[in-house]
Amino acid sequence: MRMDKKGSVDTVIECRHISKEFTSKRGTAKVLEDISLQVRKNEFVVLFGPGQCGKTTLMNVLSGLDGATKGTVYSHGQEVTGPGSERGVVFQSMALFPWLTVRGNVAYGPKARGFDKDAYTKKSDYYIDLVGLKGFENAYINQLSGGMKQRVGIARAYCNEPDVLFMDEPFSALDAQTRYLMQEEIMRIWSTEKRTVVFITNNIEEAVYVADRIILLTNCPARIKKEYPIDLPRPRDYTSKEFLLLRDEISKNMDRTL
């Protein structure tokens, strides 16, 4: 249930009537169909849906990494026409630079934007500490575990101090138990440094654990099937009755993967 009025100052990201098609020699594939949504400041929104339904495409459109076929995306009321440092991204594949240290990766954005060495070192060290990697500033990426790598990805995205953090299934490549750890960690990090977050997952427990609001998408072409505000107090309990009932309700309502 959306409680925002249109164009409220609280809205950080908004899209109206977004449609996205991909055209190739084999024809046209419609991936997104008439999606309109708003994300409020410091809200942790989860895009949830069956595999291959278009969640990543939607995120790419919202973050400016890709353009919509129809409709418009707004960031603080201004039209989004491309990627920008105000919209940070964390990828499932992490996409870290193996030739740089942890600090090199995390400081990359600010350094590229012209901050001086003192400034970007201070910034990056702050975020490296925030994600729990203090002491690993000079480690190389291949020396880190999967969970640690993803922490670097998160620190790197945060370090650019974006308005919005987009996270595309950031924990899907991790083993189940590290995944639980990272769910707790992202909640700890986010509550320490509040940001607006748009988070993609296809794991219902993960969705209910982290979200302020879950936007349930249909199968491809994706439309919004339903929105679920999640009012449970944090830290959440995976085995509480309320958690399990929500998990049950939402997963029953999800389209089956084609």
Next chain:
Amino acid sequence: MAMDERRVKVRVSNLYKQFGDLKVLDNISFDVLEGEFLCVVGPTGCGKTTFLNSVTKLYEPTSGEILVNGEPVDLKKNNISYIFQEQSTMEWYTVEQNIEYGLRIKGIPKAERRIAVDEVLEMVGLKDYRKYYPRELSASMVQRVVIGRAFATKPELLLMDEPYGQLDIELRFKLEDELISLWQRTGTTVIFITHNIEEAVYLSEHILVLTNKPSTIKRKITNNLPRPRNVIDPDFIQLRNEVTELIKWW
């Protein structure tokens, strides 16, 4: 509580497994009763798959022994089926050819194979799909082919390594129910590895909790919850939390 009068099906005694310097299994001993459903849980990377591979002799133990029906496990004598973590249907065979495969290898004559395959297709609900290829099926149907193939040889021991890990919850619950139903019908002994504690509590009669490498048995828990089990039931949740506490490192 009634004494469990079932015979010992599998006896693992002082199982050690080492790869070079890496000690994975450290003095593991336990029994599995005939027709029992045992789940094995533990921290990631603790050696659960290594353990299963030792039972099937895919790995030779460094020392210790594994007895099935009182004798050292012998793949020629013992009827053991193994379901892997990775998807393992043979893409170039149809559903019924996949299911028939083990029977063919064992040299079962054609007429008997036909009957067994029909029975299995019925059990896993894939009768109408017998001529389909795995790529034409949904993920859950593919898993059913794998399960069907495993049950087709009427195994005395069924080993399963996290077969439902990647599936969404609705699907998992459905497949778990089907597995329980198949297990109850056939009386097979099952050793089932999972990282999912809820799944372990849902399926098991006993839960073996392993420690980190080098793994030993931290605890063996008896699961007396009545079936069909309900994941929202307070007793279910209590057991789930208890087991989670035992393996939680995060």
